[in-house]
Amino acid sequence: xxxVTQTPRHLVMGMTNKKSLKCEQHLGHNAMYWYKQSxxxxxxxxxxxxxxxxxxxxxxxxxxxPECPNSSHLFxxxxxxxxxxxxxxxxxxxxxxxxxxxxxFGPGTRLTVL
Amino acid sequence: xQQVKQNSPSLSVQEGRISILNxxxxxxxxxxxxxxxxxxxxxxxFLISISSIKDKNEDGRFTVFLNKSAKHLSLHIVPSPPxxxxxxxxxxxxxxNKLIFGTGTLLAVQP
Numbered sequence: 001x002x003x004v005t006q007t008p009r010h011l012v013m014g015m016t017n018k019k020s021l022k023c024e025q026h027l028g029h030n031a032m033y034w035y036k037q038s039x040x041x042x043x044x045x046x047x048x049x050x051x052x053x054x055x056x057x058x059x060x061x062x063x064x065x066p067e068c069p070n071s072s073h074l075f076x077x078x079x080x081x082x083x084x085x086x087x088x089x090x091x092x093x094x095x096x097x098x099x100x101x102x103x104x105f106g107p108g109t110r111l112t113v114l
Numbered sequence: 115x116q117q118v119k120q121n122s123p124s125l126s127v128q129e130g131r132i133s134i135l136n137x138x139x140x141x142x143x144x145x146x147x148x149x150x151x152x153x154x155x156x157x158x159x160f161l162i163s164i165s166s167i168k169d170k171n172e173d174g175r176f177t178v179f180l181n182k183s184a185k186h187l188s189l190h191i192v193p194s195p196p197x198x199x200x201x202x203x204x205x206x207x208x209x210x211n212k213l214i215f216g217t218g219t220l221l222a223v224q225p
Contacts, residue, residue, distance in 0.1 A: 004157070006157075009155075031211070040217065041217065042116070042118070042203075042214075042215040042216055042217050042218075043158075043203070043213075043215040045212060045213070048212070056210075056212070090157050090158070092157075094211070096211060101146055101148075101163075101207050101211050101213075102148065102160050102163060103160070103213060104160060105150075105157030105158045105159070106157050107155070107156050107157045108155075108156075108157050110155075
């Protein structure tokens with residue numbers, strides 16, 4: 001596997017379910033990101049992790065809980081979501097050192113909350 | 115407050131012609147601008163970037179122009195095959211490496 005992978009690609013869940021999204025990057029990067037893309041809206045940054053430490057939480061509701069066990073893996077734990085949380089969730093990574101700034105994205109998880 | 119704006123939701127061009135995608139921004143602190151392309155059911159793919167201290171950057175079929183005084187940038191794609199049909203996003207990078215994205219422009223290249 002190369003690049004940034006995300007699983008599952010599609011997820012349908014009820015409002016009382018608990019599920020997790022997984023992201024893995026094979027690029028040797030040290031920063032990872034979660035974004036949300038809703039219809040007709042810009043990509044919204046949710047969380048940033050640098051060297052496994054969370055450095056940004058963009059006022060995301062607590063029903064979204066990120067976890068970064070190492071620089072290659074990032075999870076987004078979901079519980080008691082609302083229908084308006086239905087969106088495409090994208091993971092990205094970048095190399096924060098050496099002036100790197102380009103973010104490389106995974107294919108996304110299409111989430112539907114019923 | 116949208117710091118990055120792509121005012122054209124869609125653009126249609128003929129195959130083989132030039133595609134010009136536009137982007138405006140309000141944040142003077144952006145130090146880099148990036149363009150991404152996104153096909154349905156895929157994540158955005160990085161295309162090209164430009165530093166705020168430059169006014170032009172070229173990479174193959176892609177050229178990005180930056181007009182700092184107008185806070186405007188554009189992406190030129192020459193030529194445009196049908197495979198270039200996708201949504202194109204521009205993004206500005208702030209001091210903390212945070213990317214702020216526009217809403218995207220859907221480019222349709224007609225055969």
